[in-house]
Amino acid sequence: ALVPTGELVAEARAAGRCCPAFNVIQLEHATAIVAAAEELDQPVVLQVSHNAVRYHGALEPLGAAMLAAAGAARTPVGVHLDHAETFELVARAVALGFPSVMFDASALEHRDNVRATARTARYCHDNGVWVEAELGRIGGKDGVHAPGARTDPAEAAEFVRDTGVDALAVAVGTSHAMRTRDADLDFGLVERLRAALDVPLVLHGSSGVADADLRTAVRAGLTKINIATRLNEEFTAAVRRSLADHPDGVDPRRYLGAGREAITRETARLLAALNGA
């Protein structure tokens, strides 16, 4: 069933667990992730990024499919807009029925980030939508890794107060789109952020973090764990193998199906590693 992301995050936090959020690029991602959640009987969040929306040309077709997949799921599934860079896209997601969004104005000057994020948060709250924002600029989205970026706890507390956001993405040693799982997390900073902030903290670029460090990060107080690249690596490897095994095939269902199964396997593995008994 579709469950508001804010509820999933709050429940995970109260239970000392995490709320894993996986990025969806095409329909196969959504159905594969939901299949893994059902297999492990655990909640998940399906999220679509502004970049993926740009790829499709619009939010609505894939967004509606994600909402439908969540609604039909046997486990609680959140649907979230990830890294939205414009108010207009946030408004489209709200109109479509997304229960949560991330507004990412981290590329703007600090004062402009505060102003734009506060406006977006007000609009979302007026519509019952949960809002995540980012402070500290987690790198890697443009292909330039910046694992050295850090969120300052005092500045973060002020940002949350001035914007009214419900959750904060923090820079603590990760970078987006890492292909190696050797990010060096700053656990001391996570503790200081946790002490300075009441809202749940979000880890972006989690593909670059080893399973054991992810578990430590959750214990230290990072609640929403965003994972994208790890699933795409498995998807693409499986598609490559399928195409090599069947060089004369033309039916996309064969290789997309292989990719979909690979996403389910990796999602299930991650869910067990993060929130397993």
Ligand code: G3H
């Ligand atoms: O917002 C999405 C995440 O931060 C995913 O990052 O591709 O490095 O796992 P990742």
Ligand code: ZN
């Ligand atoms: Zn991210």
